[in-house]
Amino acid sequence: MAVSTLALSRAMAELQEDRVLAEVKDLLAEGVAPLEIVKSLQQGMVEVGNRFERDEYFLSELIMAGEIMKSTMDILEPLLSNEKGDYKGTIVIGTVKGDIHDLGKNIVTMLLKGSGYQVVDLGVDVPSDRFVEAIKKTDAPLVGMSVLLTSCQEALRDTVDKIRAAGLKTKVVIGGNYIDDTVMRFTGADYFATTASDGLRIAQEVFGA
Amino acid sequence: MSDKQKLFQERLARYLTALDCGKPDKVPISFSVGEWAVKYTNSTLQEVYYDIEKGNSITSQVLDETLSALDFDVFGGGISLWWPPMFDVMGSKLYKFPGISLEENSTFQYVEEEYMKADDYDEFTANPTGWLLTKYLPRISEEFSEPGSYRSCVALIKSAAAFAMANNSAAKGWESWLGQHGLVPAGTGFSKAPFDTLGDALRGMKGILLDIRRRPEKVLAACEAIIPHNIAYGMITAQGDTTFPCFMPLHRGAYPFLSLEQWMKFYWPSLKAVIEGLWAQGKRTFFFAEGDWTPYIERIAELPDKSILFIIDKTDPVKAKKVFGGRFCLYGGVPTTLLTYGKPKEVKECAKRMIDELGYDGGYVLAPGGVVMGDAKRENMLALIEAGREYGVY
Numbered sequence: 001m002a003v004s005t006l007a008l009s010r011a012m013a014e015l016q017e018d019r020v021l022a023e024v025k026d027l028l029a030e031g032v033a034p035l036e037i038v039k040s041l042q043q044g045m046v047e048v049g050n051r052f053e054r055d056e057y058f059l060s061e062l063i064m065a066g067e068i069m070k071s072t073m074d075i076l077e078p079l080l081s082n083e084k085g086d087y088k089g090t091i092v093i094g095t096v097k098g099d100i101h102d103l104g105k106n107i108v109t110m111l112l113k114g115s116g117y118q119v120v121d122l123g124v125d126v127p128s129d130r131f132v133e134a135i136k137k138t139d140a141p142l143v144g145m146s147v148l149l150t151s152c153q154e155a156l157r158d159t160v161d162k163i164r165a166a167g168l169k170t171k172v173v174i175g176g177n178y179i180d181d182t183v184m185r186f187t188g189a190d191y192f193a194t195t196a197s198d199g200l201r202i203a204q205e206v207f208g209a
Numbered sequence: 210m211s212d213k214q215k216l217f218q219e220r221l222a223r224y225l226t227a228l229d230c231g232k233p234d235k236v237p238i239s240f241s242v243g244e245w246a247v248k249y250t251n252s253t254l255q256e257v258y259y260d261i262e263k264g265n266s267i268t269s270q271v272l273d274e275t276l277s278a279l280d281f282d283v284f285g286g287g288i289s290l291w292w293p294p295m296f297d298v299m300g301s302k303l304y305k306f307p308g309i310s311l312e313e314n315s316t317f318q319y320v321e322e323e324y325m326k327a328d329d330y331d332e333f334t335a336n337p338t339g340w341l342l343t344k345y346l347p348r349i350s351e352e353f354s355e356p357g358s359y360r361s362c363v364a365l366i367k368s369a370a371a372f373a374m375a376n377n378s379a380a381k382g383w384e385s386w387l388g389q390h391g392l393v394p395a396g397t398g399f400s401k402a403p404f405d406t407l408g409d410a411l412r413g414m415k416g417i418l419l420d421i422r423r424r425p426e427k428v429l430a431a432c433e434a435i436i437p438h439n440i441a442y443g444m445i446t447a448q449g450d451t452t453f454p455c456f457m458p459l460h461r462g463a464y465p466f467l468s469l470e471q472w473m474k475f476y477w478p479s480l481k482a483v484i485e486g487l488w489a490q491g492k493r494t495f496f497f498a499e500g501d502w503t504p505y506i507e508r509i510a511e512l513p514d515k516s517i518l519f520i521i522d523k524t525d526p527v528k529a530k531k532v533f534g535g536r537f538c539l540y541g542g543v544p545t546t547l548l549t550y551g552k553p554k555e556v557k558e559c560a561k562r563m564i565d566e567l568g569y570d571g572g573y574v575l576a577p578g579g580v581v582m583g584d585a586k587r588e589n590m591l592a593l594i595e596a597g598r599e600y601g602v603y
Contacts, residue, residue: 015422058468060418067419100305100318103414150549151316151584178546 005040012044045114066110094122105146216391220282232571236601239576241285244583255308264289295371300351325411398447403435403479432479440486454495463500541578553592560596
């Protein structure tokens with residue numbers, strides 16, 4: 001069994017779409033627990049992230065990995081309903097008000113999900129109140145705000161202010177291509193990320209997992 | 210010859226000398242009036258977008274008043290880029306504009322979707338124009354959803370009329386800005402990299418990045434089919450002009466969207482063919498390389514001498530000068546983020562450094578390194594022009 005889940009991790013890391021789907025079906029047919037299969041896919045995703053860090057994989061590969069993961073989860077998720085509660089933690093994520101860009105948000109969401117976090121994705125052009133509501137509802141220890149337009153920094157700051165005013169202790173990470181230390185301090189966020197793998201590292205720090 | 214005409218001739222010679230990698234009397238300075246200017250007026254961006262005359266008059270006001278004491282050479286254009294009514298009358302799904310779906314002072318945004326599906330490739334490649342007319346138009350605009358219907362015919366007439374009205378206003382604006390101030394246009398005409406035509410408008414970023422893994426041959430065939438269209442489009446939109454470069458905003462080719470290997474296979478061959486096709490007709494390309502293009506410098510150097518004007522945004526200026534110097538004119542170098550977050554003194558220091566590094570032997574145009582957004586500060590924009598004349602006289 002260990003050998004076949006290893007093959008699945010490898011196929012995932014190599015982005016062999018057809019092979020991954022075939023392996024998932026075979027493993028299920030052999031009676032392997034769905035959660036075991038998910039774990040092995042996650043190992044593959046971790047390797048995808050590592051290769052991205054080493055500049056061996058680029059955006060195309062990250063997006064491809066996300067698509068493969070999604071196809072496998074379509075099969076596996078219904079079978080996992082009895083095994084809930086095994087997430088490393090919950091993260092709320094969204095693109096801030098005034099901005100409709102979602103590519104970066106979707107990639108980091110995919111990597112976080114692939115690494116075992118539960119991600120509540122609020123979509124794009126998200127008003128500050130919706131972030132606050134979602135954090136209250138899920139009690140998420142980490143919230144991620146994505147932004148591309150420099151003109152939306154006020155929206156970032158406004159959302160962080162609202163979260164603090166609501167007395168929530170949630171850590172805030174802001175992510176986007178142009179984000180740096182200056183923008184982070186301006187908005188009052190706790191962390192910033194410029195790549196999807198930065199986001200993953202910060203989640204690992206916050207959740208200690 | 211009037212003073213303005215004389216000024217125009219001097220500035221024209223300065224710009225063309227730099228484009229040919231020569232050393233003019235002064236480093237040419239290129240400047241545009243963008244959305245940043247609106248926040249210093251009583252108007253909202255919504256008003257400026259919808260009332261094209263208002264956009265033109267703010268541009269004129271900046272040129273007449275704010276910039277009256279400053280000397281620059283090349284003009285990149287006024288505030289108004291799109292006139293939303295021309296999209297509204299066709300029920301377009303492509304853009305969000307300030308005031309209706311965005312706040313009144315937000316810039317416009319593009320709604321990226323897979324307007325072309327993965328299984329459309331063969332039909333598109335066989336006849337791109339036919340496919341656009343019969344498949345793409347109905348998908349991007351509610352009014353064209355039934356081609357040939359009464360509704361779609363009316364929409365076609367209305368949107369064509371609106372397009373002509375917008376072009377007419379723009380042409381009048383340009384005529385007065387250039388004529389009254391003796392300014393030289395930065396470019397004429399517009400075109401794109403074939404991979405961007407596919408990746409921006411048709412398949413979207415996600416679609417095209419999956420396609421290069423799932424159906425690479427189809428992507429290559431489609432890019433190949435787009436080449437002659439993009440050459441023709443550049444020449445047609447320039448109305449045949451070959452004095453000024455053809456504007457080409459480049460998107461998906463910036464590093465690190467693609468790996469070097471993917472860039473060489475999918476992005477470069479068809480872009481190179483478009484640039485060479487334009488150059489064969491004497492038309493230079495304004496290689497508007499926003500972002501970082503450093504890893505591709507050696508490949509871009511394969512182009513014929515002087516066939517492009519290369520804009521420096523985040524590309525390493527020293528390396529670009531080393532490889533491109535004497536072969537392609539360089540343009541830009543002042544980061545747009547500095548124009549937003551920096552102080553006039555920092556903008557001036559940066560402009561001086563760029564003149565020293567990129568322009569010491571000519572072949573350089575001082576300008577921002579990309580499209581200047583609405584949050585840029587006026588004092589920084591003015592500092593850029595001041596620095597150009599302060600440090601840029603040979």
